[in-house]
Amino acid sequence: MSDNEIQEELKQEITAEGMPLDQDGGRPPKKQNKYKKKVCRFTADPELAKQINYKNTELLERFITNRGKIIPRRITGTSAKYQRILAREIRKARSIGLLPFKVN
Known part of the structure; x- marks a missing residue:
């Protein structure tokens, strides 16, 4: 085998995970x-964040499923701070009777 053939074999070397190495011989590309x-729409727009209120059922209904559950932040994209505020205001609105606890 010539030096060029050996270098080509080394370039095509496969890692333990089965992924080809990058050109420098390091980790595979990400x-x-x-x-x-x-x-988070509330972080991006502070005026909208001021509108989070238990009386604003139109806004709160966007964060509730059709069955009445609060949509998690990994789906809505809200930050932890505003997810806590939303959940608190939704619970207030439910206790007053503005939002349903559960929809049949």
Whole structure:
């Protein structure tokens, strides 16, 4: 085998995970994330954050499923701070009777 053939074999070496090494012989290249990162709409728009209130059922209904459950923040993209505020205001609205506890 010539030196060129040996170098070609080394370039095509496979890691333990079965992924090909990059050109420098280091780790395989990272995969691109095909999902867009969700941004908290309340952090982006402070005026909208001021509208979070138990009386504003139109806004709160956006964060409730059709069965009456609060949608988790990993789906809505809200930050932890505003998810806590939303949950508190939804519970207030439910206790007063503005929002349903459960929909049949």
